[in-house]
Amino acid sequence: MTNNLFSHLIAHAGLDRTALIVPAHGQVSYRDLDRMSARYANALRGLGVKPGDRVAVQAEKSLGAVLLYLGVLRMGAVYLPLNTAYTPAETSYFIGDAEPTVFVCDPAREASARDLCRDGLTQVLALGGSLDALVENQEDHFETVAVSDDDLAAILYTSGTTGRSKGAMLSHGNLLSNVTALKESWRYTQDDVLIHALPIFHTHGLFVALNLTFFSRASVILLPKFDPDAVMDAMSSATVLMGVPTFYTRLLSHPGLTAEACRHMRVFISGSAPLRAETHEEWKERTGHAILERYGMTETNMNTSNPYDEERRAGTVGFPLPGVSARIVHPQTNTPLPTDEIGMIQVKGPNVFQGYWRMPEKTASEFTADGYFITGDLGKVDGDGYIHIIGRQKDLVITGGYNVYPKEIEVEIDAIPGVAESAVFGVEDADMGERVVAAIVRDGSCDVQAADIENHLGSRLARYKQPREIVFLAELPRNTMGKVQKEVLRRNHAAAANQRSTREVENAR
Ligand code: MLC
Numbered sequence: 079m080t081n082n083l084f085s086h087l088i089a090h091a092g093l094d095r096t097a098l099i100v101p102a103h104g105q106v107s108y109r110d111l112d113r114m115s116a117r118y119a120n121a122l123r124g125l126g127v128k129p130g131d132r133v134a135v136q137a138e139k140s141l142g143a144v145l146l147y148l149g150v151l152r153m154g155a156v157y158l159p160l161n162t163a164y165t166p167a168e169t170s171y172f173i174g175d176a177e178p179t180v181f182v183c184d185p186a187r188e189a190s191a192r193d194l195c196r197d198g199l200t201q202v203l204a205l206g207g208s209l210d211a212l213v214e215n216q217e218d219h220f221e222t223v224a225v226s227d228d229d230l231a232a233i234l235y236t237s238g239t240t241g242r243s244k245g246a247m248l249s250h251g252n253l254l255s256n257v258t259a260l261k262e263s264w265r266y267t268q269d270d271v272l273i274h275a276l277p278i279f280h281t282h283g284l285f286v287a288l289n290l291t292f293f294s295r296a297s298v299i300l301l302p303k304f305d306p307d308a309v310m311d312a313m314s315s316a317t318v319l320m321g322v323p324t325f326y327t328r329l330l331s332h333p334g335l336t337a338e339a340c341r342h343m344r345v346f347i348s349g350s351a352p353l354r355a356e357t358h359e360e361w362k363e364r365t366g367h368a369i370l371e372r373y374g375m376t377e378t379n380m381n382t383s384n385p386y387d388e389e390r391r392a393g394t395v396g397f398p399l400p401g402v403s404a405r406i407v408h409p410q411t412n413t414p415l416p417t418d419e420i421g422m423i424q425v426k427g428p429n430v431f432q433g434y435w436r437m438p439e440k441t442a443s444e445f446t447a448d449g450y451f452i453t454g455d456l457g458k459v460d461g462d463g464y465i466h467i468i469g470r471q472k473d474l475v476i477t478g479g480y481n482v483y484p485k486e487i488e489v490e491i492d493a494i495p496g497v498a499e500s501a502v503f504g505v506e507d508a509d510m511g512e513r514v515v516a517a518i519v520r521d522g523s524c525d526v527q528a529a530d531i532e533n534h535l536g537s538r539l540a541r542y543k544q545p546r547e548i549v550f551l552a553e554l555p556r557n558t559m560g561k562v563q564k565e566v567l568r569r570n571h572a573a574a575a576n577q578r579s580t581r582e583v584e585n586a587r
């Protein structure tokens with residue numbers, strides 16, 4: 079066996095087992111995955127893709143997209159998934175930065191993708207189109223390429239506080255170590271059947287959900303997206319659900335959610351954003367299951383998890399996973415803090431990434447001298463050792479499990495004629511956890527309106543990054559150092575919302 083992650087996901091033992099259940103397609107065995115992914119690997123090799131080359135993919139979730147991912151892994155190339163919500167303007171940056179040999183997209187995006195790749199360095203193919211035609215004629219055998227633990231398996235872009243996206247480089251060793259730890263912690267076995275309703279262009283849906291299930295020889299029900307009815311239907315034949323908190327709050331609004339409906343389920347797992355303690359309690363009351371919350375990041379894979387057998391404590395993310403070390407330190411002095419004191423969460427272990435693509439200085443600045451990764455999350459450890467995430471030092475909004483970096487939106491808004499400056503921040507949202515709000519100061523040169531801002535952002539930023547509310551202010555609140563006080567903006571926004579709802583109640587009387 080090579081150290082290629084693929085060899086651990088699709089190993090010879092258990093090839094006849096069901097790997098995927100794809101509605102409208104049927105069952106796909108591990109043997110099918112082996113053969114079909116070989117065709118993708120052969121097709122990519124025929125296109126000139128070599129180990130270490132990037133293969134960028136912006137495609138809807140499908141059996142083909144899973145096969146493409148496996149094909150890229152097994153040929154030692156680097157998988158670079160992109161959110162299907164990204165606009166051509168956003169995608170263009172990733173293509174320019176990562177210089178992929180091949181860019182695979184949906185047929186509907188093919189023409190605009192060719193425009194983005196005009197310099198001829200990147201070949202464009204469509205999944206469900208030109209790529210399939212190529213794949214059909216390939217052999218279904220491919221000798222999986224041997225790699226070392228540190229060789230790259232994937233690059234996942236994360237935005238940053240400076241507004242520029244950074245490619246997080248994940249190696250075969252990083253990904254393998256994480257699924258090994260998760261399998262043990264979550265008691266995953268080949269009898270598990272996962273309801274997969276997450277997108278497959280992020281760590282959660284791709285590495286935690288797909289890799290772990292394949293690594294365990296278990297099965298995946300591959301749903302195209304999150305739809306509460308489809309998830310409820312799948313529960314009678316599944317054992318595991320992995321989701322962002324929005325999955326759980328939306329399912330709680332489903333009248334069919336009862337303990338009886340969840341009878342076949344073994345465990346419900348939540349992550350990518352904070353799960354409210356009330357959601358945890360409500361879920362337990364309705365279903366009898368305590369949601370198992372865990373904590374991870376693109377750069378580190380999964381770091382901590384609530385225990386499987388002992389108390390799953392609401393509002394906490396549990397303990398470090400096997401092989402991972404986590405500590406809470408004073409953000410300025412870097413000294414470890416005692417129980418219950420809030421500080422910066424830092425992590426170290428084989429799960430932690432190889433650095434940011436072509437950004438050695440940025441990479442170095444995110445690690446401590448003794449090799450811990452500085453997460454940007456603030457937390458504390460309670461008296462029983464459970465880690466609590468209290469907030470974030472990084473300026474970040476998490477909406478429905480997607481990260482939005484305010485700086486990226488502010489740069490776009492500030493470029494609009496009539497805008498002097500802006501501040502983008504997150505406010506509480508019952509459905510998405512947080513939602514994006516923009517506060518804007520006009521420069522007086524013209525009467526810029528909310529519609530002008532929306533029109534400008536519409537073609538530039540993915541929909542989930544666009545502000546759901548825009549407010550115009552005479553000035554932004556600043557501290558004595560001149561720094562915009564987003565906490566004050568959030569407080570003022572909450573106070574105004576409170577006043578509005580009081581007025582509405584009074585008017586209704
Ligand atoms: C969709 N929209 C969103 C949104 N998702 N807006 C803000 N935040 C989101 N997350 C937009 C749509 O474009 C649409 O715009 C409108 O909101 C309503 O859409 P919807 O039908 O309600 O959304 P839906 O398609 O149901 O998607 C919601 C969701 C989805 C929560 C199911 O966003 C989702 O699957 N999120 C999971 C994200 C995830 O996998 N994160 C993991 C990152 S990895 P319009 O045009 O109608 O106004 C990571 C590491 C770790 O964080 O620890 O796991």
Ligand code: AMP
Nearest residue numbers: 349350351352372373374375376467481
């Ligand atoms: P991403 O960059 O998309 O990988 O997002 C990682 C960030 O999501 C982390 O740094 C945390 O801020 C947040 N996150 C992930 N899981 C949790 C969780 N269980 N509770 C709170 N925040 C979380």
